Amino acid sequence: MIKKIYAFGTSHTAGGGFEFNTNNTSPNPDVYKKIIDSENHFDFSYPSILSNKLGIDVENYAKQGYGWERVTRKIFHVLNQKSFKKEESLFLIEISSYDRHEFWMNSIQEHITINALPEEIKDIENFSLAHDYFYQDEKQRKYIENNKNMFHKLMIETLNYDRLLEKIQNNFLLLINFLENNKINYYLTNGDLPISPEHRHFLPDYSNKIIKYKLFDFSKRKYKKLENWTEKISIFKLKINDESANKVNDSHQGLSVSFYIADTIYNKMIDDGYLKSSHIDSNIIKYWEDFKSKLLDVI
């Protein structure tokens, strides 16, 4: 039986959009305290919602703006802990996009992330970097900002689309192979790996590790079955600003989506024998309408 959840990924797994008391101009999600009385973004994330439903601990290593390098680093951080029990643990892994690059920074003794697409790298405006997009202190921000030109130049000199895709693809392939080989319990929470078809046969069959969802597409007013929900949130009009009637201007998934994702994972855990319980009869529309009415009442 699973007794501990570990989550890895980006803002979508970290509770992105629910950052309170930040040091920048991000939208204030105060209105959502009507639903969850907390000012900690992790409490609004699907891993925490799941952990509350399960009554077991979650360690959420996801972080806004970070990518695959952090996922790998944090997975090993967990595996190398003496207290780690693989039979009782479940990893939730969100696949990130390829435009994130991690570096250590000596002056602040922390990692930083760079968000940069090879095709847009020339314009420094399309280039962002931070230790923490929401909570880094002024000293950290200054150190990082002072070195922005150097990192920008490094990216201009070294970032190549084809090489980057090759590298990311190999990293995905090797890491999933490692998890399978070491019999680590894991789920891919937002779809399949971006691996070319000719390389798929190098991996054991991991299709059962990919969570499948049935989300509602508000633009077409019908349900859609899918795996990668992060790329559909905007099209389906399931963003925080859709849910909050534009009171919170953020394009991450609404809280009802995160509740539905948590339910889907919960049900999958029962199907896979990780949990002895009954299925939750989950429906995103029910959450959506319930939360929307609460949010609008407050407004």
Add this chain to the structure above:
Amino acid sequence: MIKKIYAFGSSFTEGGGFEFQVNPTIKYAYSNLGEKITKFNFSYPGQLQKLLPNVEVINLAKSGYGNERIYRLASDLVLSSEFNSEETLFLFEFSHLGRKEFFSRKLNDYIILNYNAGLGGNPPSKKTRFSSVAREYNTDIKEVKNDLSKLPSSEFFEKFLKLTIDGDVQHELVSNNSTIFLSFIKNRNIKYLLVEPPFYVNPSYWNNLLEPSFIKVNKDRFSIHDFCKPFGARISEETKKFHEDEHYGLISNKLIASIIYDEMCNRNFISEKPLNKTRKDFDDIQKIIDTNVLKLKGII
């Protein structure tokens, strides 16, 4: 049976020190040995090729480069449709810190940044020192200069290192990446031997990923650097300081090749008998090198 061997590693595997086109004098120190005067032939994979005429030995090691090149090239091979894991053996010489690979858009090729990095310390960055950056070391000076003119200045890389490299952080990264990489190779049932094992990998993975691929010498596990330490293994020592170079000499590479050969016999990778050679078996070669050097110094 093994029909193809790929060697991966740094200058110690490439045949570093035997850049005959750049340092012609070394050619004379190693003349009259009946050896083909090529870098490959003077490397231990090259010497292994001589011992295994029916096997193709391909040396993919490159001076200055490190593990990132190993992961990249070995993964590409394994993922290619022509790869035959039954008949292939990989030889890995892992390095540790001090090497960071980038892709240069201007050169349209990979480059390597070499630096000295200490573990620990406070602040750790003080121990990081820039060494050099290159696409290729030990090649024509014109070519090196041409490459460098297309790369950011050494001051730029020096600043980058000071800002971003920390021994402990790099150690963790190298350890994780080597573990994931070897796990992949192992899971694909590819035979590999560790010429220089990645001893920094977390001990909990040793019995699965490292120990089955250790090369055994007198019941001890082989490490190219540990093995060569006790005797005069370096080119400087082999040539009595006529040619100052800290890479391993021809005799060392012959001995390393014979140890790998014996390991292959013991594992039934080839149907031959072990050679059981020792350093003493190469005393005749040392005598010829000594004579060459004395002649070059004008002593005889």
